[in-house]
Amino acid sequence: MTIDMAQFHQVFFDESFEGLDIMESGLLEMDPGSADPEQINSIFRAAHSIKGGSGTFGFTNIADFTHVMETLLDEMRDGRRQVTAEAVNVLLASVDVLREMLTATSEDAEVDPERVKLQKAELDRLLAGESPAAEVVESEADAGTPAASEQTGWHIVFRPRSHMMRTGNDSLRLIRELASLGELEVEVDLEPLPPVSEFEPEDSYLSWEMHLLGDVSREQINDIFDWVEDDCDLSVNPISPEQTAAPAEPEKSSEPEQAAEVEAAPAQAERRATGDRRKGDRREGAKKAASSGGASSIRVDISKIDALINMVGELVITQSMLSMMGEEFDISQIERLREGLAQLERHTREMQESVMQIRMLPISFTFSRFPRLVHDLSTKMGKKIELKMTGEATEVDKTVIEKIGDPLVHLVRNSLDHGIELPENRIAAGKPETGTVELNASHRGGNIIIEIKDDGKGLDKDVLLDKAIDRGLVSPDAILTDQQIYELIFAAGFSTAETVSDVSGRGVGMDVVRRNINELGGSIEIHSEVGVGSSFVIRLPLTLAILDGQTVSIGSETYIVPLVSIIESIQIKEDMVNMLAGKGETFKLREEYLPIVRLHEVLGVKDAKAQKINEGLLVVVEGEGRRCGLFVDDLLGQQQVVIKSLEANYRKIDGLSGATILGDGSVALILDIPGLIRMAGKASIDYGKDAGKRA
């Protein structure tokens, strides 16, 4: 019986990454000196399951690495070792390395063997440095004498008990795994095999005596037999060069010998390193190819599923009630029919909501990385920063979670780097020495609001404006509102930092931040006061699957404009239109000149009713900080629409973000406002610049 283990890999990786998160947050909360044993325990448990899982799946390098971490944690758990700040830092760094290893393995790529080796050496050093048991051996290894050379292999006697197969363990698989470690000689003992008439197919009868040659640690062997140690008699004994026959005394496998482990480790690392170097060349390519794919799965709270099942039950009841009524309908029942339909509508809506709920994850998935980020960066920059997070339980669509992570990291880094001042400057400014960065998430209306707030030095409007004028982004005589000035930081290549650090300041990023947020159908606002602090408010739709749309008609066609991007809809007279350089139409809305985008031209609608500007309506929309007026025939109505992908069966179309199905079953296309504004910008460059400057 062979099972394709690969099918469980994804689950293993998902669980391991969760485990890593637990370890990381646990380590961050750990107080050196007085650690909560329960906390160490939970970190230990996470490490242990990663080790167990990776051993089972044959990711030996991960298992080996985790094992060393586990040993360290075990000693801390038992109180044999003090929890020092140094140990926590080494463990944190090890979590990073482990994460890299797992990521690489999941993408079929290779990790940098040097890095793993270094980190492992660090762990070993920590282990050896304070644990007398391993000290002697460690120094031996340090001296460059691979201790493993003393022994060339292992003598293993493996005698499964008769019920072992029934526990789901296959002896053959174990032996194959052993064979993958080194040169394996196997002798089978056929003696206990009964005659065929008495043969029980699910019992194990055979036993094996094996000589495993090569630089293999006892730990590796123990790992293989980890799951079966209670179901077999096992003895593992080293073979020394002078020792040809195995010692008779069997040894219990569950007692790992620390000395043997540490002895073998350097040799092993060496072996892995050479192996990895060979593969190193194609590593980059493989990594790239793999990272684009990636299966996505979602873990759903069982209560959500239960709620959904309930809802389906209700729906079925309503449906059967209605169909019963339909069989012998008479007009006197009209009132009951109405009631039934109202019930159906309610159930459908509730069900829609609970299906949406399934895609929702708490934003803590994204927030959880920030304590670490702040911890690391503040140490590095010599700042004292406290991170406050609220509303971590706010639920957001999974796609939003995935896409909002990087922009948030960027904004938080910016706050740390540019926002919060150095302690001495803070004291001089009369502020508390420790700066505060707040991350808040909340629901407001149909939106998710994420706020990143710091009490740092704030954005200096004058500096921003000077920089922008310097770079030619704004003309020197332009008059901009505060919000428009803050918008400048989103321009590509704009940076206010005096020095470029590896944290931020290169001026790339803020434009990407805004683009990502716009892709999610959201917006970002900045509030700031010099010397008091600044806050970035991100507004995101609750879900990407449904949007509030305004249906507009152009000729015989219907299009959907996302309601979030509409500012207002107006009708203007022809004499309000100005021509720019004879081509671009603009109109003046209060103090702004906005370009007019004639949708029927852009979309190629032939039967548009409104040709003159006063015959139709202008829908003023905003996207990526730029505004324009979309010229349409008429507004039809507002409705929630379910977004369907055009790309699934066709391809991306410029100016459209997707399609939806209207009440009558026909398809309506959803306009991509930022895309349309860009298209309009391309058509007449002068225009685009003007709009960019003023919006």
Add this chain to the structure above:
Amino acid sequence: MNESQSMGLENQQEEGLADEQNAQYLTFELADEDYGVDILRVQEIRGWDVVTRVPNAPPYVKGVLNLRGAIVPIFDLRERFDLPYQEYTKDTVVIVLRINSQSGMRIMGVIVDAVSDVLNADSNGLVNAPDFGNRVATEFIAGLVSAGDKMVMLLDVDKLLNQDQGGDSELAAAS
């Protein structure tokens, strides 16, 4: 015919048209010519219905349709093959096909004049389309097969759409 037989077989295996020797094809008419597609690729056949026009698409892309919640593009095969225009009639049907592309399975519909028959064709009877140079586009034709006194052109549906993909994006880039 013996010589071409072996050639046809090779060709068929290369194209991966059908796994079995005896494949079935759905045949349809297009401007009095007979075409066929692998029946296993046909998801459904439906009458012509109004579609939603897609802006800035090539003329043979008639628009998109709601197929039980999926947005499916509809292609006019007459226009795709530069055949003369004809009003849609009550016989006009849309054949919904499943296409394998780089990004997984896609669904698309093709508008044809009328569906004719299901053809049992021994793949040994398959021959390559003769080479017309540039005059006739034969790149979508996987092979020819005789049915009675008629010749049926078997379409390679994957190439048909994937070609569109490439063609369209080039078109879009150029415009």
